[in-house]
Amino acid sequence: MNNIAYWREKAGLTQSELAALCGWEGEKPYQGRISNYEKGLRQPSIKHCQAIVKALQSRGLKCSLDDVFPPATAA
Numbered sequence: 001m002n003n004i005a006y007w008r009e010k011a012g013l014t015q016s017e018l019a020a021l022c023g024w025e026g027e028k029p030y031q032g033r034i035s036n037y038e039k040g041l042r043q044p045s046i047k048h049c050q051a052i053v054k055a056l057q058s059r060g061l062k063c064s065l066d067d068v069f070p071p072a073t074a075a
């Protein structure tokens with residue numbers, strides 16, 4: 001599970017705005033990518049994880065990769 005929605009909302013961003021900050025603008029509906037990541041329907045690559053964290057940090061948030069994408073814990 002990830003905490004994208006929590007941090008995105010804390011930054012006051014919509015899914016579309018976060019996608020744009022990640023540089024995912026264009027003809028495709030990149031808002032849907034963020035939505036799918038938040039719902040856990042798709043798993044972002046490490047490159048996309050880093051882009052999301054960098055975008056959130058650009059809005060002044062003090063968050064790390066582990067804050068947004070917590071490591072899985074062993075059962």
